[in-house]
Amino acid sequence: MTFDEQYYNIGFIDQLSYKDTFVHRLDPRAKLIATLLFLFTVISFSKYEINALLPFFLYPVLLMSIGEIPLMFILRKVILVSPFALFIGVFNPLLDSTHVVIFSGLTISAGWLSFFSILLKFVLTVSTALLLIATTSFPGVCHGLRQLGLPSIFVSQLLFLYRYIFVLMEETMRIVRARNMRSYGKSGKGIKIFVRITGTLFIRTIERAERVYFAMLSRGFQGDMPSLKRFHIRTEDIIFTLSMIIFLYVFRFYPATEIIGRFVQGVLS
């Protein structure tokens, strides 16, 4: 993935978060808590579990379709970050060769089951985390975290970072483009040039921070970053969180997939 694409993506996910749909309007706190509960429930399944994980796709699918988030965008990002989980998981089929009979005539090794289980969990957790930020703006998440009790200095740190990422990335993009145009083949991309470029960027950044600080001082900065937007817990938020808890509880403790499968088998035979 090239630099420009990565830049474009971070801007795009930010844009998505300013849509106005039912999920976007929910309180950030409700979505944060729901997401964390969801993630914990998903990874609490045993390492061979596959069937019971399937119903959990309902949550990301609902978020995506109600929140009008493009499916391909999320899929592309999920695939982009998959190498580590794949790299670790792919050893399971090689190392765990206990045989499991799926039905008479089909036997596979247990390692494949645990590998697929890792894959399913990976897709579920990554897509849900991405959808959280795509349906809640980043400042929204930050204020949610503040209200949930994280230290204000850390939250303002997050807000600053978010603000200046876009500024600095644009500057870096220009620098990288200039370097690439001047370096034919691989010359000019060595570590020496890198150090000089980054050093210059660093000093420019420090100077920018000083100017920012003076500008903030002259506007009355006293160490805290208050938000103008007020969030209130509404009935929708409570209903959303409660139904999430019920959903998670039911599908964690009742093998819904099995029950449906047995029922259908019973009807057919």
Next chain:
Amino acid sequence: MHMADALLSPAVGATMWAGSVAAIGYSSKKLKENIDNKTIPLMGVMGAFVFAAQMINFTIPVTGSSGHIGGGMLLAIILGPYAAFLAMASILTVQALFFADGGLLALGCNIWNLGIYPCFLVYPLIYRPIVGDGTSAKRISIAAIVSVIIALQLGAFSVVLETLLSGKSELPFSTFVLLMQPIHLAIGLVEGIATAGIIIYVKNARPELLEANLSFQPLDSGISLKNVLVVFVILAVVTGGALSWFASTHPDGLEWSIEKVTGKGELAEATQGVAPALKEIQERTAFLPDYGFKSAANEPSNENETPHWPGIEAGTSVSGIVGGSIVLMFILLIGFGIRLFKKQ
């Protein structure tokens, strides 16, 4: 390397979260006491700088592949441990949210692996003693390279431990360590050279920037021995807690891992005192009492083969496949239905 959600168990994820959140709270408190408001915008902008610097890749000498810097050590050297830790934690949070790098539950692990080691262990215990008063360029280079390598080794080793304790991967300890540590030795060497280069460049161009940090936090008041001890105690409790969990699911897993880690089985005695107590706490506070692990532990286990089979038996799996496909179709239908409905 970032830890991933899918490889984590809830117990390990939660303990690492607890450790990292505690460190964030502690650093925030320390910063509030010691530092003027000027540091707040500086930290934020420096975080964005690390992001930007990660996107300038360079050719690694000899191999010809391309790399970029991680930045934890660089931040610690320039901002001091507390501010650097908060900046690093915020960088990892943004990476987890926007790039899904790692994941939200693994964020605790990642903050621990990439933030706590460089800022609270390596910076005060290795970088500062080597660098001395910060006037000699040679000492700065050596200090930076050594610190980056050690911080990365610690981080990589933690990834190994966290993955093994979670029990989702079948990789044996020794293989995993042999996979992770040498790669990170090479990465650490390159990143160390780059970090040293940047620090020396800054020292030549704007020496006052580095001196500000040096004079602001003199060696003795920066991090005291007491604080370092506190970190180690937290570390011990975290590993102890995670190990006890591991022990409760794999009957002889504890001895196995202790033996591999320390070379002898002594530690097992010490942890056995903690393990039952922790287990009781876990049972009392368990909001998901039916962890897959526990049911696995209750089954009578044969010695040598992997006996844990909570999920699938031959009879139930056919209905599982049928049911699974129906559930997935149903979910997809709901998704498409809402989309169609919205378009009208």
